[in-house]
Amino acid sequence: MSRPRLMIPGPIEFTDEVMAEMARPTPSHVDPAFIDIFGQALEDLRSVFLAGPDYQPFILAGSGTLAMDSAVANLIEPGDSVLVVDTGYFSQRMADIVRRYGGEVQLLSAAPGETIHPEQLRQALQSQQVDVVTITHVDTSTGVLADIQGLAAVAKQEGCLVIVDGVCAAAAEELRQEQWEIDVYLTASQKAIGTPPGLGLLVVSPLAMAKWLGRTHPVGSYYSDWGYWLPIMEAYEARKASYFATPAVNLVMALATSLRQILNEGMEQVFARHIRLSNAVKAGITAMGLGQVPTGLEHAAHTLTCPRYPEGIDASFLAFVREEGAILAGGLHPAIKSEYFRIGHMGAVSRADVLTALGAVESALRRAGYAIEPGISLTAAQAELK
Numbered sequence: 001m002s003r004p005r006l007m008i009p010g011p012i013e014f015t016d017e018v019m020a021e022m023a024r025p026t027p028s029h030v031d032p033a034f035i036d037i038f039g040q041a042l043e044d045l046r047s048v049f050l051a052g053p054d055y056q057p058f059i060l061a062g063s064g065t066l067a068m069d070s071a072v073a074n075l076i077e078p079g080d081s082v083l084v085v086d087t088g089y090f091s092q093r094m095a096d097i098v099r100r101y102g103g104e105v106q107l108l109s110a111a112p113g114e115t116i117h118p119e120q121l122r123q124a125l126q127s128q129q130v131d132v133v134t135i136t137h138v139d140t141s142t143g144v145l146a147d148i149q150g151l152a153a154v155a156k157q158e159g160c161l162v163i164v165d166g167v168c169a170a171a172a173e174e175l176r177q178e179q180w181e182i183d184v185y186l187t188a189s190q191k192a193i194g195t196p197p198g199l200g201l202l203v204v205s206p207l208a209m210a211k212w213l214g215r216t217h218p219v220g221s222y223y224s225d226w227g228y229w230l231p232i233m234e235a236y237e238a239r240k241a242s243y244f245a246t247p248a249v250n251l252v253m254a255l256a257t258s259l260r261q262i263l264n265e266g267m268e269q270v271f272a273r274h275i276r277l278s279n280a281v282k283a284g285i286t287a288m289g290l291g292q293v294p295t296g297l298e299h300a301a302h303t304l305t306c307p308r309y310p311e312g313i314d315a316s317f318l319a320f321v322r323e324e325g326a327i328l329a330g331g332l333h334p335a336i337k338s339e340y341f342r343i344g345h346m347g348a349v350s351r352a353d354v355l356t357a358l359g360a361v362e363s364a365l366r367r368a369g370y371a372i373e374p375g376i377s378l379t380a381a382q383a384e385l386k
């Protein structure tokens, strides 16, 4: 039985090898074979983020929001000044979490579909004292890609710690965590990392670990406190048994398999494949006469595409797309929610998948009454794929 392909911005389609790990009998969390798998996953997570051996990885049971909570709870102290580079829905969530832990938030906001340029950040940082800058690598609500290399360079020059929410970007968009001096890069299992939902993942720089160690207030969350988790991560990496709270054993096994598949492909190849497939989807969307939410292709994500509905079409057409073979997502950004839809193309996504999605969109648009020449998006996409 063929089923529609799940092509939303997470969860995504996972590989058969990853899903097989979910079906294995669950071992003890202190089984030597599992300890080795967990240790390997920690090492591989660093490699996927291109971070060196003195960077500290964390693999936690929870979603991407927990990874955000973990970074903020441990690194922000009451009264810290935090500048949130705001490119949409998930930047707003980061601001809420910072406020919850007593940080003073200043938003540097872009209109929906726009990005924030490094020079804008420099100006904002020169006019006030800021301790921490947060950036959303890919804002999943707008499809906007932030220039985290350029933004982090400015933040560092101004002496700020940099936290990047890479939930919709890690293992897809170019990331060189150590070279780009990103203090915390965080993500979740179910997006391009390619493992079912349920893990929050972080890699933390030595500088950020030092800020955490030097805290004067206790961490305001019990479960997120790195004081409990650091010894556990260190123990697993040293291939020793340890316990604070039971890890999501099968998910960790699935993650280890997925990280291996990503590293076997090679990070440069992974980045290049996402660009190629994204270019194909965007060319197909343009050929059908649809606009996109990002106001320029140079700041459009390669993990998802956010096409605007043409005249006379709304979210109800997504039911036709599903019947034609692909599950896509509606809009998310509150200001423009009803104006666009979202196609996820990240992780173990193939050229066949993007052609399936475009073909489904074409057929569904025709069924919904929008006249386009059959095959027009596929021709445009294939020109990018050759």
Ligand SMILES: *Cc1c(COP(=O)(O)O)cnc(C)c1O
Binding pocket: 010, 063, 064, 065, 066, 090, 136, 138, 139, 140, 165, 166, 167, 168, 188
């Ligand atoms: C999906 C997403 C999140 C939230 O992750 P959950 O696993 O749903 O908690 C946060 N930030 C970004 C950029 C995302 O795409």
